[in-house]
Amino acid sequence: MGVLVLREAYFVSDLHLKSPDEEKCLVFLRFLRDLPDLEQHGAVGLFLVGDLFDLWVGAHSYFILQWQPLIEELRNVQSKGYRVIYFEGNHDLYLERYWRDQLNFEVHCEPTYFQISDQTVRVEHGDLMDPTDHGYRFLKWLLHQGVVRWVIEHLPGSIVAMFGRRASRLSRGYTTQMRSLSDQEFRRNLDSYIRCVYQQRAFDWIVTGHCHIEDDSSTDVRERVVRSLNLGWWNDSYNVVHLRSCKANWINLKPG
Ligand SMILES: [Mn+2]
DSSP states (O other): OOOEEESEEEEEOOOOBOOTTSHHHHHHHHHHHHSOOOSSTTSEEEEEOSOSBSOEETTOHHHHHHTHHHHHHHHHHHHTTOEEEEEOOSSEEOOIIIIITTTOOEEESSOEEEEETTEEEEEOOSTTOOTTOHHHHHHHHHHTSHHHHHHHHHSOHHHHHHHHHHHHHHHHHHHHHHHTSOHHHHHHHHHHHHHHHHTTSOOSEEEEOSSOOOEEEEEEETTEEEEEEEOOOTTTOOEEEEEETTEEEEEEOOOO
C-alpha cells in the first residue's frame, strides 16, 4: 500500500462510547460538527485509533442503528473533505464490511505508516505492544480466523452484543491492570517497543492508544529522536491531538 500524504491530522482513540446521549459522545459530535470545510480535499486526516466504541462488531444493524447520529456526523466530516481513517481496536472488531465497504472510510487492523507534513508517522491501536501478552495474542488470532469470524458476523447482533459486553468487562479488568504500571515501567516498555519496531522501518512519530496512559515523550533511536504519543482515554480527558509538521497540540474537550 502506498504512503498516504497528509498536510495535518487529528488523532483520537479510546473514547469507549457506550451510549449516543452520554456527555463524551455529545462532546465528540460537537467537535466533528465544528470541523471546518476543507478547501483542499484529502489534506487533513481524522484518525480514529481504535476503541471508539466500547463495543462494535462487524456490520450488524444492531450497532448501525444505535450509532446513527455519530455515523452521520462522521460521514459529514468525510464530505467536508477529511480522510477518516479508522483503526480496529480490541473493542471494535471487523470494521471492513461496514466502515470500509459501505461508508468508504479507510480501515486498518495493522500498524500503518503515514506521511504527515514532512514527518513519517506510525499509527496503531497499541494492543500488540506487549510481546509477553500471549493470552491476548491468541485471542486476537482466534477472532481473526475465518470460521470464528463468520459465526460472529452471522449471529444476531443482540447476542453478539451480550457476549461482547462480557468480554469488554474482562478486557477492562486487563487494561486497569496495565494502568497500574508505574510511569517508569510504561516508559521502559514503550522505549523497547519503539527501538524494536524502528528496525523494521524508520519513523519520526508513533501514535498509539489502548494503554490509557496519556503520554507525549521522545526516545533516542540510532540517528534520530522518535516522538511518541499515547492518546490516553476519554474517561480521564477528552483528548484530541492535532499534528502538523513537528508540532503536536493536545486539545482537551472536557467541559469545565
Ligand atoms: Mn484497546
